[in-house]
Structures are given as C-alpha cells and as structure tokens.
Amino acid sequence: MNPDNSVGERIGLIVDEAMRIALASARMVAIYLAVMVAASVAVDATASSGGADFGITILSIAMGYFLTITMVGAVAPDPEGPDGGFGTYFGLSLLSGFAILAGLVLLVVPGVLLLIRLAPLYGFGLVNNDGVSAAFSESWAATKGHMAPIAVTLIIPTLMFVGSLGMYFYLSDGEGVISIPVSLVANTAMFSGTVLSTAIGLAIYSLLSGPGDRLEEIFA
Template identity: 30%
Template sequence: MDVLRINAGAVLAQTRVLLRRAPAPSLLALAVLAMLDTLTDVAGLGSSGGITIVVGLLSLIFQLMITRALLAALQLRGPDGGSSFWMILGLGILSGLAILLGFVLLVVPGIFLTVRWALSVPILVAEEVGPSDAMRRSWALTEGNFGPVLASLVIVYAPGIALLVAATLLLPSEWSEWLPVLVVLNLVMEATFIVGWHLQVALFAASHGETRERAMADIFA
C-alpha cells in the first residue's frame, strides 16, 4: 500500500485552520473539563478513581463530538456519522493501556506507540472500523512518517506540558492551591488536549492528501 508523505508544516497549518472550524464544541469541552478538573482539585478529590473515570469518559465524548464535526467539515466522515462512543471507549482502553505500559518501560516505547497510533481516533470515526482495525490502519499510515508525526505532536503538546511542569516545580506550594492558579493550569492542560484532537484530524487529512491544499486555501482565502 502506498503511503503519502506527511508534511509537518502543512499539518500544523491545517490544525490552526481546524481550530476555527468547530469552535462551539471545542469551547464547551474546554469550559466543562477545566471546570471539573478545578472542582476536583479544590475539593481534594484528585485521588478519587470515580471522579477520574467520569472526567475521562466526558473527555472521550467531547473528543468524539469534535472529531465528527471536523471530519464533516473536511468531508472525510462516513455516511452514518461515524463510530459510537463505545467504539472510541474501546479504542481508548486498548491504546491507552498499551501506551501506558510503553511509558513504564523506559518511556521510549510509549512515545513510539503514541506516534504510530496518532491517527486512530479519526480513522475510527471516518472509516467506521473497530478499535483494533483503527490501530492497525494508523500504524500503516504512519509508516515512513514517524518523524513528521512526532514533530507535530511535540510542537502541539510540548508548550502546555512544559508550562505545567514549570508551574509544578517553580511555584511556591501555597500558590498551587490558589484558585486562579488552578483554573489557569487546568485550562492550559485541557486546551492542550483539545488542540491535540484537532492535530489528529489534520494528520488523518494529510494521510489522504487533503492537508496542504485545504490549509493553504483556507489560510489565504
């Protein structure tokens, strides 16, 4: 199977365009998830497994909603609207456990799996396949594109992660419980994830040869 070469610059340009395509669900996701994170921190429920599961499930619902909207805007979505929540939940469990294990095993395997499965969610929604098929298809589409996909992921995720790490290490401990600080940090964290969902769709579009043309047309329109 011929695999198109992904251009990181074009993918990032498309990601910026996509951020303007579905602002309502993205802003709703940001507000709800950051609010729940902040309430969890304020109430001291961070160690509660039940709260973590609820926030995780809501995050998957928002990711599915946003991915559907973006794929529809790019005319890359399946005719019946894409996969269900249960499919994306199954994908999240399968890939999440494998990636977590990879990070436990000296980090590098986790990074490798994250890159190779970066297209799994858009594939699941657009091509209406199961979780394991989406993971295999993502693996195939990222063959020969590891560098550009990794670069795109680093550029999108690194600033937010760096800010969170810096705040954790540098801010006085009493500041970490100050409500405005909690709000800002949770907004940064959730915004990073949401931009990452847009990036995944842009990567999927790139694998179909859609990214450069659409991004440039939208940017200079």
C-alpha cells in the same frame, strides 16, 4: 502525504490542516474548554477526591467524544454523521491510552513511538469505521515514513500535557491540594493540549487517507 516532500513541508501541511479543523470546530472547542476547565478547577477548589475525580473522568470521556466527533465532521462532512460511534471512540481511547502509557512507563521510547504512529487513529476508526483493531493497523501503516513531521507537530501538545502534570506534582501542598490560580493554568494547558492533539491527529488522517478530492487539491 507524500514522503518525498521535505519534513518542513509536511509539518506545514499538518499545521495548516489542524488549524482548519480547529477553526471549523471553534464552537465545540470553546464549549469543551469551558466545561472541562471549570469542572476540574471546581474539583480542585473543593479538594474533592474519589467520586468527584471519577466524575471528571466520565465527563472528560464524554466531552472528548463530542469534541472528536465535531472535528471529524470538519474532516469528512456527512449529513448522517460519522460511521463510527461512541463504542469505537471509547475502545480506541482505552486501548491506545493504555498502550502508550505502558510504553512510556516501561521504556519511554516505545511509548513515544506509539504516540506518533497512532496519531491518526480516530480518523480511521470514526471516519472509515474500520473497527478498533483495523484502525490500529491502518494508522500504523499510514504513518510509515512520516514519523519526523508527526513527532514535531506533537511536541507542543505533549509539552502542554506534561507541563500541566508537573504543576500538579510540584506546586501542590503536602496533602496534594493545589491553589485555584495554578489549577486554572494547569487545566487550561492540559485540555488545550487535548484539543491540539486531536486536531493534529485528524489533520494527519486527512492528509494521509482523507477524501480523495481534497488530497488531490493539496498535493497537486
């Protein structure tokens, strides 16, 4: 993505590519949302904790992997599948999540910076098969000069995630129990935000370091 393009032009490119990726992965998106929302609401409805919450975490990781791999296929179709596997996905998720969370908790600004600079991380790790550490370096280097458009495109999924957490925090009772309607809205917002952020991240990768022929067409 050319830094000489205006911020508005680059935002438009990212949004268009993210929509293309999401629509190409529509079936998996629907499955992901249905499974994750239904499972999370079921746990909330039974006021389960401990083992049930751990189960949701494991399910979220597994479904997130299938969602991401499906979207990766829309970015770089490969009959043999993407080069990077579950281990790479898990490593990227764990390390990036920890780094962003730590940055947000400690000083906020570093967390936001990491969220922006690591947006295309899965593309470098799963499409390029660069490895976990190399993917971090590639993502950081590739997003240089593009922070503003990336930040703008991530506003909506970030607000959806924060809003869902806010509903759990402010609308639960004294024992942390949340009503089913609120749980449905909160979980739909949370997992829809995940879908959007994943599509946006891979769109950024596609525009910055995707298949050459496609980039030449976009920026011709």
